[in-house]
Amino acid sequence: MVRYHVFFVIRLATREVHIGGIIPEPQGPWMKQMARNLTDSLNGFLSGYRYLIHDRASVFRDDFRMILQAAGVASVRLPARSPNLNAIASRHSKLWLGCRLVVPDQIDGESMEGFR
Numbered sequence: 699m700v701r702y703h704v705f706f707v708i709r710l711a712t713r714e715v716h717i718g719g720i721i722p723e724p725q726g727p728w729m730k731q732m733a734r735n736l737t738d739s740l741n742g743f744l745s746g747y748r749y750l751i752h753d754r755a756s757v758f759r760d761d762f763r764m765i766l767q768a769a770g771v772a773s774v775r776l777p778a779r780s781p782n783l784n785a786i787a788s789r790h791s792k793l794w795l796g797c798r799l800v801v802p803d804q805i806d807g808e809s810m811e812g813f814r
Contacts, residue, residue, distance in 0.1 A: 716743040724757045733762045737769035744771050
């Protein structure tokens with residue numbers, strides 16, 4: 699089984715959810731691209747917004763926050779051990795916990811090994 703991380707952002711006022719990406723292991727370059735996508739002046743989910751509130755995960759590095767800052771978006775980290783402040787995001791991620799993507803080992807007799 700492969701575990702995937704889902705990067706998503708939520709507009710608190712409308713509860714609109716935007717899935718930025720899904721990846722097995724988020725790392726610096728991928729997170730920098732997510733920041734650029736979020737702050738894109740034409741299609742960015744954060745275009746016209748001033749704050750991004752996020753948890754204290756190590757994937758939100760300085761370079762991620764600097765890209766946000768350059769676009770005029772302040773990066774606000776939740777206080778340590780504050781699960782109630784992250785309740786809306788927790789509700790959405792619990793919905794996804796029940797989802798399982800099952801990929802067969804073979805389709806029409808052909809191995810799927812090269813596609814993983």
